Amino acid sequence: xxxxxxxxxxxxxxxxxxxxxxxxxxxxxxxxxxxxxxxxxxxxxxxxxxxxxxxxxxxxxxxxxxxxxxxxxxxxxxxxxxxxxxxxxxxxxxxxxxxxxxxxxxxxxxxxxxxxxxxxxxxxxxxxxxxxxxxxxxxxxxxxxxxxxxxxxxxxxxxxxxxxxxxxxxxxxxxxxxxxxxxxxxxxxxxxxxxxxxxxxxxxxxxxxxxxxxxxxxxxxxxxxxxxxxxxxxxxxxxxxxxxxxxxxxxxxxxxxxxxxxxxxxxxxxxxxxxxxxxxxxxxxxxxxxxxxxxxxxxxxxxxxxxxxxxxxxxxxxxxxxxxxxxxxxxxxxxxxxxxxxxxxxxxxxxxxxxxxxxxxxxxxxxxxxxxxxxxxxxxxxxxxxxxxxxxxxxxxxxxxxxxxxxxxxxxxxxxxxxxxxxxxxxxxxxxxxxxxxxxxxxxxxxxxxxxxxxxxxxxxxxx
Amino acid sequence: xxxxxxxxxxxxxxxxxxxxxxxxxxxxxxxxxxxxxxxxxxxxxxxxxxxxxxxxxxxxxxxxxxxxxxxxxxxxxxxxxxxxxxxxxxxxxxxxxxxxxxxxxxxxxxxxxxxxxxxxxxxxxxxxxxxxxxxxxxxxxxxxxxxxxxxxxxxxxxxxxxxxxxxxxxxxxxxxxxxxxxxxxxxxxxxxxxxxxxxxxxxxxxxxxxxxxxxxxxxxxxxxxxxxxxxxxxxxxxxxxxxxxxxxxxxxxxxxxxxxxxxxxxxxxxxxxxxxxxxxxxxxxxxxxxxxxxxxxxxxxxxxxxxxxxxxxxxxxxxxxxxxxxxxxxxxxxxxxxxxxxxxxxxxxxxxxxxxxxxxxxxxxxxxxxxxxxxxxxxxxxxxxxxxxxxxxxxxxxxxxxxxxxxxxxxxxxxxxxxxxxxxxxxxxxxxxxxxxxxxxxxxxxxxxxxxxxxxxxxxxxxx
Numbered sequence: 001x002x003x004x005x006x007x008x009x010x011x012x013x014x015x016x017x018x019x020x021x022x023x024x025x026x027x028x029x030x031x032x033x034x035x036x037x038x039x040x041x042x043x044x045x046x047x048x049x050x051x052x053x054x055x056x057x058x059x060x061x062x063x064x065x066x067x068x069x070x071x072x073x074x075x076x077x078x079x080x081x082x083x084x085x086x087x088x089x090x091x092x093x094x095x096x097x098x099x100x101x102x103x104x105x106x107x108x109x110x111x112x113x114x115x116x117x118x119x120x121x122x123x124x125x126x127x128x129x130x131x132x133x134x135x136x137x138x139x140x141x142x143x144x145x146x147x148x149x150x151x152x153x154x155x156x157x158x159x160x161x162x163x164x165x166x167x168x169x170x171x172x173x174x175x176x177x178x179x180x181x182x183x184x185x186x187x188x189x190x191x192x193x194x195x196x197x198x199x200x201x202x203x204x205x206x207x208x209x210x211x212x213x214x215x216x217x218x219x220x221x222x223x224x225x226x227x228x229x230x231x232x233x234x235x236x237x238x239x240x241x242x243x244x245x246x247x248x249x250x251x252x253x254x255x256x257x258x259x260x261x262x263x264x265x266x267x268x269x270x271x272x273x274x275x276x277x278x279x280x281x282x283x284x285x286x287x288x289x290x291x292x293x294x295x296x297x298x299x300x301x302x303x304x305x306x307x308x309x310x311x312x313x314x315x316x317x318x319x320x321x322x323x324x325x326x327x328x329x330x331x332x333x334x335x336x337x338x339x340x341x342x343x344x345x346x347x348x349x350x351x352x353x354x355x356x357x358x359x360x361x362x363x364x365x366x367x368x369x370x371x372x373x374x375x376x377x378x379x380x381x382x383x384x385x386x387x388x389x390x391x392x393x394x395x396x397x398x399x400x401x402x403x404x405x406x407x408x409x410x411x412x413x414x415x416x417x418x419x420x421x422x423x424x425x426x427x428x429x430x431x432x433x434x435x436x437x438x439x440x441x442x443x444x445x446x447x448x449x450x451x452x453x454x455x456x457x458x459x460x461x462x463x464x
Numbered sequence: 465x466x467x468x469x470x471x472x473x474x475x476x477x478x479x480x481x482x483x484x485x486x487x488x489x490x491x492x493x494x495x496x497x498x499x500x501x502x503x504x505x506x507x508x509x510x511x512x513x514x515x516x517x518x519x520x521x522x523x524x525x526x527x528x529x530x531x532x533x534x535x536x537x538x539x540x541x542x543x544x545x546x547x548x549x550x551x552x553x554x555x556x557x558x559x560x561x562x563x564x565x566x567x568x569x570x571x572x573x574x575x576x577x578x579x580x581x582x583x584x585x586x587x588x589x590x591x592x593x594x595x596x597x598x599x600x601x602x603x604x605x606x607x608x609x610x611x612x613x614x615x616x617x618x619x620x621x622x623x624x625x626x627x628x629x630x631x632x633x634x635x636x637x638x639x640x641x642x643x644x645x646x647x648x649x650x651x652x653x654x655x656x657x658x659x660x661x662x663x664x665x666x667x668x669x670x671x672x673x674x675x676x677x678x679x680x681x682x683x684x685x686x687x688x689x690x691x692x693x694x695x696x697x698x699x700x701x702x703x704x705x706x707x708x709x710x711x712x713x714x715x716x717x718x719x720x721x722x723x724x725x726x727x728x729x730x731x732x733x734x735x736x737x738x739x740x741x742x743x744x745x746x747x748x749x750x751x752x753x754x755x756x757x758x759x760x761x762x763x764x765x766x767x768x769x770x771x772x773x774x775x776x777x778x779x780x781x782x783x784x785x786x787x788x789x790x791x792x793x794x795x796x797x798x799x800x801x802x803x804x805x806x807x808x809x810x811x812x813x814x815x816x817x818x819x820x821x822x823x824x825x826x827x828x829x830x831x832x833x834x835x836x837x838x839x840x841x842x843x844x845x846x847x848x849x850x851x852x853x854x855x856x857x858x859x860x861x862x863x864x865x866x867x868x869x870x871x872x873x874x875x876x877x878x879x880x881x882x883x884x885x886x887x888x889x890x891x892x893x894x895x896x897x898x899x900x901x902x903x904x905x906x907x908x909x910x911x912x913x914x915x916x917x918x919x920x921x922x923x924x925x926x927x928x
Contacts, residue, residue: 059749064753078717078719082726083722085726086722086726086759087729089788095634097633098607112605140579143562178800210650210800252529254528254530255529256529258544258546258550262547285524285527286480286524296552315803315804323557327557327560330559336642336674341808343591
C-alpha cells in the first residue's frame with residue numbers, strides 16, 4: 001500500500017500533507033491513470049491517521065480532479081497525461097518596463113498639471129463629506145453613463161461656462177478621454193475611416209492604431225484641418241481640437257467650422273469628434289464657443305476631461321452625444337459598467353455643484369496668466385531673447401518657441417538632453433516630420449519651474 | 465453705417481452686445497462675405513460708445529473668425545456661406561434610457577454585492593488616512609499598469625491566497641474587468657478567434673461583439689469547456705472561468721486543465737484567459753489552485769476583480785500577464801494612462817497590505833456559508849421543497865434550482881414577473897437556449913432578502 005511519512009512538526013495539517021504527497025505522485029507519474037487508491041479505512045489504518053484525514057485529502061483531490069470516485073468501487077487516479085505536452089516557456093526574459101521619465105534639470109515641454117495647484121484641502125473635505133453623508137448611494141452601482149447628479153452638474157457647468165444646452169442623459173462619463181475614444185470606436189463603428197490632425201496629439205493616433213482602426217492623417221492650414229485633407233483621406237470621422245489645437249495653438253475660425261459641419265452633413269455616418277481638452281484655459285477674451293454649440297445637425301460629439309482642468313491623477317472625462325447616438329449607446333452599449341467609482345463621481349459632482357470648480361478655473365486662469373508673462377519675461381531678459389521667436393501665444397497652456405540656429409533638430413535635442421533640458425520638437429507631432437517647421441519647440445508653461453528657467457534659457461542660448 | 469440699439473439696462477457688457485449684434489447679422493446674411501466693417505473710430509463715434517468697446521467686440525469676432533482684418537485696410541466679414549449646407553437634425557427624438565431594474569418583491573438571481581457587507585468604516589478610515597498622508601503621491605500620475613504599492617499588495621495576496629508566484633510588474637490594474645477585456649483584445653490582436661463558454665457569462669460575448677471581434681461559442685461538458693468545442697470553433701483564445709463556472713457552477717478538473725494547456729501549447733498565439741471572478745468564495749475545503757499557477761508554458765492570462773469581492777461600485781480589476789505579454793504590453797500599450805484614480809489605488813493597497821482584505825474575505829465566507837444554509841433551509845421547509853431540486857451547491861455564490869413543472873420557461877417567467885419575482889433562467893446564458901435544461905434557474909444567494917424569501921418560495925410553488 002502507498003506509504004507516506006508525515007512531518008508532525010510542520011504547520012501544515014496532516015490532510016494537506018497527504019493531499020500534497022498523492023498529488024505529487026500523480027503529477028510525477030508514480031501513480032498511473034486509472035490506478036485504484038486505497039480505501040479510506042485501510043489507508044487510515046496503514047498510515048496511522050484518522051479516516052477524516054484521508055477523507056479530507058481525497059475530498060480536495062477530487063475537487064481539483066486528480067482523483068475520481070466510482071460508487072461502491074472506490075477512488076481512482078485521473079488521467080492527466082496531457083501534462084506531458086506542455087513545454088516550459090523559454091528561459092524567462094526579464095520584464096522591460098517602459099522608460100522612466102528622466103530627471104530633467106528643466107522640463108519645458110511637460111504637460112502634467114502642477115500638483116501644488118490642486119485644491120487638495122477642498123477635495124479632501126468633499127471626499128470626507130461624501131463618505132459620511134452618501135454611504136448608501138456609494139454602494140449603489142452607477143448607471144452606465146455615470147451617476148445622474150454628476151451629469152447634471154456637468155450639464156450646468158457646460159451651460160454657464162460654454163453656453164451649451166445639454167440634456168444630462170446625453171452625457172457619458174468614463175475613466176479618461178482615452179477610454180472614451182475606445183467607446184466611440186465601438187459606437188461609431190470600425191468600418192469608418194477616422195481622421196486625425198497632422199500635426200496633432202500623438203495619443204489619438206496611437207489609440208486608433210492600437211485598436212487596428214483605419215485612421216489617416218489630414219493636413220492642416222492656418223485655420224486648422226482642411227476639407228481637402230478630409231476628402232483626400234476619404235474620412236468619415238474627423239477628430240479635431242478646434243478651440244485650441246495641439247501643438248500649433250490654432251483656434252479654428254467659424255468659417256472653417258461651418259465648412260466642417262457642411263462636410264459632415266454631406267453624408268450619413270460622418271461625424272466630428274470635438275476634443276475641447278483645455279478650453280477652460282483660454283486666457284484672453286470670452287471663451288470661443290464650442291462647435292457642439294453651433295451644430296444644429298447632430299454631427300458633433302463633444303469630449304472634455306477633468307484630468308487637464310483638475311489633476312492628471314483624476315481619471316474622469318465625459319462626452320456629449322447627439323441624441324440619436326445617445327440612444328444607440330443606451331441600446332447597444334449600456335451593458336458596460338461605468339468605469340469611474342461612485343466615490344469619485346459623487347465627490348466631483350459636489351465639487352462642481354458647490355462652485356469650487358468655477359473658482360478653481362478662475363484661480364488657475366490667473367495663475368497661468370501670471371506664469372505665462374513670467375516665462376515670457378524670463379525669455380525677454382535672457383541671452384536667448386534675440387535668438388528666438390515666440391509663436392501663437394494667445395491661448396491655451398503652451399506656445400511655440402522657434403530658435404534661430406543652423407543646427408539640425410536632432411543635434412539640438414542631443415545637446416538639450418546632454419544638459420538635462422527637455423524640449424519637445426514640433427516635428428514630433430507630425431506624421432511626416434520633415435513637413436514641420438525646423439528648430440521649433442513646444443513650450444508648455446503650465447508647470448515650468450521658474451527658478452531653473454533663467455539658467456535653462458542660458459544653456460539653450462549657449463548650445464544653439 | 466451699421467446701427468445697433470444697445471440695452472443699457474442689460475447685465476451684458478456693451479462690447480458683448482455689439483459682438484452679438486454683428487455676429488447675428490453675419491450668420492443671418494445681413495452682412496455679406498467680404499463686406500467692410502466701419503473703422504473703429506468712426507463706428508465708436510456713430511454708436512456713441514468708446515473705441516475700446518468696438519475694439520473688444522471686433523477682437524472677439526476675430527478670435528472666433530467671423531471677421532478678419534487686413535493691414536491698413538480695415539475689418540471685413542468672413543465667408544461663412546457653408547452654413548447654408550447644414551441641415552437641422554430631424555425633430556429631436558426623446559432619449560430612450562435603458563430599462564430600469566425593476567422593483568422586485570424578491571430578487572433571487574441578482575448578483576450585486578450586498579452593500580451592508582462592505583467594510584465601510586474601515587474603507588472610509590483608510591481613505592481619510594490616504595488623503596492626509598499621501599497628498600504628494602496622490603498627485604503623481606500612476607504608471608500605466610497601476611501604482612507599484614498596489615501591485616505589490618496584490619502579488620502578496622495572490623501568493624498567500626492562491627499560491628501564485630507573480631512579479632508585481634506582470635500585474636496590470638484597470639477600471640473593471642470589462643475594461644481589461646478590451647485591453648486584451650488590443651494586446652492579443654484582433655485577428656484571433658476568441659472562444660467563450662456556452663453557456664456562460666453573457667457580458668464577455670457582448671464585449672467581443674461590441675468590439676467586432678470574431679468570437680465563437682464552444683460547448684461544455686460536465687468538466688467545462690471541451691477541446692472538441694475549441695477545435696470546432698478553430699479558436700486561438702479560450703476565455704474561461706475554471707474555478708467556478710457561471711452559471712453551471714462546474715469546477716474544471718485538473719485533467720481538463722492540462723488538456724487545455726496542452727491545446728494552448730500546440731500553437732503559438734494560443735492563450736487561455738482565466739477569469740477567476742469569485743474564487744475567494746469557495747466555501748468548502750482549500751481553494752482550487754488557479755490554472756495560472758500550474759502553467760509553466762506562459763499561456764495563461766489571469767484576471768480577477770475587487771468589484772465582486774469588495775463592492776460592485778469599486779471599479780478595480782487586475783490581470784496577470786505572462787512575461788512576454790507583459791513586455792509586449794509595456795512596449796506597445798504603455799502610452800495608455802491607468803484608468804483607476806490614485807486615490808482609490810492607494811486606499812486599496814492599504815486595505816490589502818494591512819490585512820483588512822483577508823479579514824473581509826473570511827467574514828464574507830462565513831456570512832455566505834450561513835446565508836447559503838439559511839436559503840437551503842428556507843427551501844426545505846417551503847411548499848416548494850418536494851417540487852424542486854438544487855444542483856451544484858458546493859462552490860461559489862449561486863446554485864441552480866430545477867423546478868418540477870410542465871409549464872414552459874417563458875410561461876414560468878411571465879408568472880414570476882407578474883408576482884414581482886426575479887429568477888434568471890439557465891437558458892438565458894446559452895447561445896442556443898433550447899440546449900439548456902428546462903425549468904432551471906440561477907439562484908444567487910449572496911444578496912437574497914431572507915425575510916421575503918419564504919413568501920417568494922410559496923408564490924413560486926403556487927404558480928408552477
